[in-house]
Amino acid sequence: MNKTFLYETHLSLNAKLVNFSGWEMPINYGSQIREHNEVRNNIGIFDVSHMSIFDITGKDSKDFLSYILANNITKIVEGQALYSLILNHAGGILDDLIVYKLHDGYRVVSNCATHDQNANWFQSNILSFDAEITYRENLGILAVQGPNSSKVLSSSVSKQLMELTNFTFIELEGLFVAKTGYTGEEGFEIIGSFDLLSELWDQLISAGISPIGLAARDTLRLEAGLNLSGTDMNTTNNPYESNLGWTVDVQDPDRNFVGKEALYTLKKNNSLKLVGCILESKGILRSGQKIIQGNREGIVLSGTFSPTLQKSIALIRVPNDFEGSAQVEIRNKLFDIKLVCPPFVRKGKIMV
């Protein structure tokens, strides 16, 4: 099994480790709810080095990304980041990722479970371009998230971080620091060598900052209404039924990209949507449960207990005209749910 450079450190912090797509990762350090609340109310640090970093260089790197990404790479300049889907030729979602425009070339950070699929996909599609892609397995990623993250990192790393706006980054003294995240709070994702990141991790932990496991990362992202690739969307889903039509840029008639042709039909015929819901009674929404309104059905994609709302919430895929309330089937019984627009929580505030 793969281990991150912080494996021993996690053990010494009493992490409970689980197999996460072939990586032995901390799921919690005692209580995932306490960790969740710590990020919502204060600050926390995550080891997310299981995620994949690819650097793309060469004359045609922009053309390659323009072809492979569903969002338009020309929207960003050096120092900026962009969220994008990668689609297959049928318009199905292969994965989502963040791409950063470096001084020379680009950096892509994508999911761990899809690493092999993405590596092969990039490699086979880059052949017709004068560009090269490198998997940066010697770099790690830490996420520092929470309302106090700017304050803490600007004093421990650099004052310049105070000025970073969302979806921008800077490179300083070997650390690549981006104002991005997966929690719905202000925060940073920091890429660097194992040595530098170990130092930063130790420094922040000694300062009393809590380590946060992947279980809290999941409840934080769900409250933030952020899709999890593979769970909320996969190759059988198109962007329109995944609440991600806004990331698919079909405006430019001169830009051809993988999946574009299929998207026209998919958009025209789309009959489903991805929305949020709140369970009105006690109990927990879980992936796969049936949503019922009248004689029609939808499905729970990811569900959990929301520590912030103190109720169960979920992302669900339902027919386009489902509105208001519906019911969910849990262990052969029906319970009322309320449909809402994600996010559930943003910057510490309940939005629904």
Add this chain to the structure above:
Amino acid sequence: MTDTPPDLRFLASHEWIRLDQETKIATVGISNFAQEQLGDVVYVELPEVGAVLISGDEVAVVESVKAASEVYAPISGEVVEINNALEQDPNLVNDSPYDGGWFFKVKVEEDHQENIDSLMTTENYLQRLEEN
């Protein structure tokens, strides 16, 4: 670390049962190992008072943030009390699995009492956990 009381009996599915010899009322809960595996418990669905359980039946569900998990009746009998405190504070299952985090109590009829004796002792259960 939660100490495991020596006087319990266990199912392989991690439920514990304690029989009060005088009242013939047995208390049921889940083990410390089970609560650790589940993580933060956020909801417990309990049987109703008066329900008649058959040993081996699914009688309760414990939901952590992570997953839902069935609880099986370790013994047959009528439910005489449920732990209402779990409704307000399901986290008791994590904090106090052998005490404040109990699930329900069953009146055990005489013919069923020896079934309890056939369950794993605390010592056997802990040994089994170690081996796995």
